[in-house]
Amino acid sequence: MRFMFKTDYEDDIKLFPHSGYIVTYGVLLALLLIAPHVLSSYLMSQLVFVCIYAIVGVALLILTGFTGQASLGHAAFLAIGAYTAAYLQKYNVPFPVYFLAAGLLTGIIGAMVGFPALRLTGIYLVIATISFALIVEEILARWESVTHGNEGMRVKALSLLGVTVPRDSPTFYYLCLAVLVLTIVGTLNLLRSPTGRAFVAIRDSETAARSMGVNVALYKVKSFAISAAITGFAGVLFAHKLSFISPEMFTLQLSIEFIIVILIGGTFSLHGAVLGAIFIVMIDPFLTYLKDDMPGIIAGIAAAFGAGTTTAGNIQANVAAFASLNGLKGAIYGIIIVLFVLFEPLGLYGRWLKIKLFFQLFPLYKRATFKRQKIYVKSERNR
Amino acid sequence: MLDFVQQLVSGVALGCVYGLIALGFVLVYKATEVVNFAQGDLMMLGGFFAFTFIGMMGLNYWLGFAGAVAAMALFGMVAERVVVRPILGYPQFSIIMVTIGLGYFLRSVAGMIWGTDDLKIDTPFSQGVLRMGSLVLAYDKLSVIAATMILCTLLWLFFNKTMLGTAMRASSENMLAAYYMGIPVKRVVSVVWAISAAVATCAGVLLAPITFIHSNVGLVLGLKAFPAAVLGGFGSIPGAVVGGVLIGVIESMAGFYLPEGGRTSRPTSCCSPCCS
Amino acid sequence: MSYFRAENLSLHFGGLKAVDAVSFAVEKGEILSIIGPNGAGKSSIFNLISRIYRPTSGRIFFEDQDITEEAPYDIAKLGIARTFQNIELFENATVLSNLLVGRHRHSTTQLWQELLFLPSVRANEKVHRRRVEQVIEFLDLEPYRDKLISGLPYGVRKVIELARALCSEPKLILLDEPSSGLNVEETDDMSFWIRDLKNELGVTVLMVEHDMSLVNRVSDRVIALNYGRVLAMGSPAEVQQHPDVVAAYLGA
Incomplete structure (x- = not known):
């Protein structure tokens, strides 16, 4: 176990508390940089999606995790970013301009959503954000002169400084990775300055925040705007990655997926957004693997345990049939959400911290260290 | 004029189904301040149960209906015990997410078991029509309206006139205080979930002749019933039904009188401002 | 007057x-x-x-x-700063960040400066921290600096609330x-x-x-x-x- 001796106020401010962090993240970054030369093109493509989902995850963490404002409407912000990019691209606006424009526009719309949301808490906020997402979906389908309605829009390959960057090139991956890293650094900066602390204050007690001079309304709107803007940036990358966008890509389902990202990753640290994104995006390859290889492996194991050829064959067929059932992905999502909320409320990153602490304190670790405090339900209606 | 009345009746009938689902939202919310986003899926599951009993096992309609209601009440209790109770008292957002997860799970599993085709239940009301002069009203729609009225009256009486109902209202106001006063809060919550699942099943079975049962019906109708609950103030049983009827009628009228396009208007959108 | x-x-x-x-x-x-x-x-x-x-x-x-x-x-x-009868602290934050929120009324930095964490923000943070440390010393809160509020006893929370109010000078x-x-x-x-x-x-x-x-x-x-x-x-x-x-x- 490492003991930290802080000798300067700087020690509490800097991003990497000690040299171990620099080494770890340095190695991680190096691995991510050489990834395109090692991994298959399919996995690379999934890795790009991990980056995009992680960006949205960070955005959602700012709003939900740190400011305490739930949102089930982030698919709409993603859509606005994506459509802004697609629309401006038609008029040959260069990438950097429409990238920034998409973020700006989404941020402004986010602030506009934030204003009516000021008076809402808890479930009403969830309802309001769902409604907002449905309205946006509807507008995208109906405003045909701009969005081409349900036919969707093609998105041309990204062109940066006169060079075309195809959506499956390493350069595009590096671009997504860069945006993710910048987002994370920016968010960390925010969290260690007054604004970030004001967000956390609002999450934990609005009354106290107000009495300490925090303009609660202003900071909630700021949080909405920042979160939306970051999601808008992700939307541009998303549009380029898919090369085709249509309204039915940005449904409630997608918003829920984003919530699952932070729920699974953990809502109290930015690590959560990345871990959750990896989890969500990698479910697909995992299911494919389940479909293709798993039945054979299980049959092999069964055979090794002495099952006859016919039994093994039957098992293989049954497992294959199960793995290719239609709604399996939905069922897995459902089970994952329920299990995580019930048993792992701190998410994957929380589990990692627990394991780390277990070994640091061995054999003195107490399970109660991470026990959640129960808050008994008092009516919110009477407030 | 005739058209108008007929549209009105079918709107009210559809609205009653929304109202019944909304009722489920309200019941659970009233007792535990939890919004059960899986309410629509409970309805869907109830419909499938009824289909299994009536369509596949060939039971009498009423017997199958009762069987489905009983089975779903039990299912509601189990779902509450397994999924919701462990996190009762934690932040609302966790509970909302759990019910969303439950909904996902139910939808997919129902799709795996009963397939993704539209299913239909034959009911005693499926065929007949009531003729009053030149006005023709289908029995299936009238039956929905009648059943909703009966259910609402029963529930209203239950909540306001029985000890258990009072206990439910008490535990929703302040769970800990109710617990100290000797109210078995856990059992109360179980019962509420059972009732709301039963009500959802009624909605599902009544709906079967009007729309078909398929694994996504719960999600679609749940999203429409939700604003109904919001319109009704989220805490009132009559309010939920009135809200549901309102949305049903608007939808039906819009479908008839508005040009193509306005029909699929999302009721959720128009209702969001009133929830503040 | x-x-x-x-x-x-x-x-x-x-x-x-x-x-x-x-x-x-x-x-x-x-x-x-x-x-x-x-x-x-x-x-x-x-x-x-x-x-x-x-x-x-x-x-x-x-x-x-x-x-x-x-x-x-x-x-x-x-x-004008205040404390509350039933303690209103930021439960899931450390004592230090609770106290730093008390400094909120003195923060002058802009959002874009904070996103980049410019030297001015860093300097400001250090000033805030120095003030907070003075309050910590005044109220003997040194042992709790990095602790989460949710794990602290009632008596200490009461003092922290006073400290947070004092941090706003x-x-x-x-x-x-x-x-x-x-x-x-x-x-x-x-x-x-x-x-x-x-x-x-x-x-x-x-x-x-x-x-x-x-x-x-x-x-x-x-x-x-x-x-x-x-x-x-x-x-x-x-x-x-x-x-x-x-x-x-x-x-x-």
Whole structure:
């Protein structure tokens, strides 16, 4: 176990508390940089999606995790970013301009959503954000002169400084990775300055925040705007990655997926957004693997345990049939959400911290260290 | 004029189904301040149960209906015990997410078991029509309206006139205080979930002749019933039904009188401002 | 003119007069205690001052400025800090970040500067931190700096709340029952700190308190309330001997 001796106020401010962090993240970054030369093109493509989902995850963490404002409407912000990019691209606006424009526009719309949301808490906020997402979906389908309605829009390959960057090139991956890293650094900066602390204050007690001079309304709107803007940036990358966008890509389902990202990753640290994104995006390859290889492996194991050829064959067929059932992905999502909320409320990153602490304190670790405090339900209606 | 009345009746009938689902939202919310986003899926599951009993096992309609209601009440209790109770008292957002997860799970599993085709239940009301002069009203729609009225009256009486109902209202106001006063809060919550699942099943079975049962019906109708609950103030049983009827009628009228396009208007959108 | 003044302050909830035409003044550098039985309207007065409630009528002045219509968050910017009866801390944050939120009214940096964490932001952070450390030292909170609030005992939280209020460098501090829930020793500590607030930091203190021994030890003047009305005002001894006050407490 490492003991930290802080000798300067700087020690509490800097991003990497000690040299171990620099080494770890340095190695991680190096691995991510050489990834395109090692991994298959399919996995690379999934890795790009991990980056995009992680960006949205960070955005959602700012709003939900740190400011305490739930949102089930982030698919709409993603859509606005994506459509802004697609629309401006038609008029040959260069990438950097429409990238920034998409973020700006989404941020402004986010602030506009934030204003009516000021008076809402808890479930009403969830309802309001769902409604907002449905309205946006509807507008995208109906405003045909701009969005081409349900036919969707093609998105041309990204062109940066006169060079075309195809959506499956390493350069595009590096671009997504860069945006993710910048987002994370920016968010960390925010969290260690007054604004970030004001967000956390609002999450934990609005009354106290107000009495300490925090303009609660202003900071909630700021949080909405920042979160939306970051999601808008992700939307541009998303549009380029898919090369085709249509309204039915940005449904409630997608918003829920984003919530699952932070729920699974953990809502109290930015690590959560990345871990959750990896989890969500990698479910697909995992299911494919389940479909293709798993039945054979299980049959092999069964055979090794002495099952006859016919039994093994039957098992293989049954497992294959199960793995290719239609709604399996939905069922897995459902089970994952329920299990995580019930048993792992701190998410994957929380589990990692627990394991780390277990070994640091061995054999003195107490399970109660991470026990959640129960808050008994008092009516919110009477407030 | 005739058209108008007929549209009105079918709107009210559809609205009653929304109202019944909304009722489920309200019941659970009233007792535990939890919004059960899986309410629509409970309805869907109830419909499938009824289909299994009536369509596949060939039971009498009423017997199958009762069987489905009983089975779903039990299912509601189990779902509450397994999924919701462990996190009762934690932040609302966790509970909302759990019910969303439950909904996902139910939808997919129902799709795996009963397939993704539209299913239909034959009911005693499926065929007949009531003729009053030149006005023709289908029995299936009238039956929905009648059943909703009966259910609402029963529930209203239950909540306001029985000890258990009072206990439910008490535990929703302040769970800990109710617990100290000797109210078995856990059992109360179980019962509420059972009732709301039963009500959802009624909605599902009544709906079967009007729309078909398929694994996504719960999600679609749940999203429409939700604003109904919001319109009704989220805490009132009559309010939920009135809200549901309102949305049903608007939808039906819009479908008839508005040009193509306005029909699929999302009721959720128009209702969001009133929830503040 | 007085430093802080409430004039004919009233707060009615329907027919209930929680605060009824209360007037009082606080002089610069004094400790004024408000006492009274439960439901006398003591905390309501605090909530009126910090603008959680809007007064039905009456005006509030601070440093000759009418603050009745100020926004709640601007009250803190004027230099009025408060604590709460039932502790309102930021539960899932460390003690340090709780105290740094107390510095919020002094933060001058812009959002874009914070996103880039420019040197100016860094310098500001260090200034804030230095001030926070002074408060930590003043209230002996050194062992708890990096602890989460949710794991701390009640007595410590009470002190942290006081510390957070002090971090905003207030001119006037409102203490809502600073000793409630504290044991005898902790109450002793609290009474020393409250005196030090006045003597060392020159902060004016307005306090609601039930514990008469604490009131006697620290107060310069006392106001007694009952049913939202002022019964008596004066030195602690005078007020306690006032026949109306005795009647209110003993129910005669």
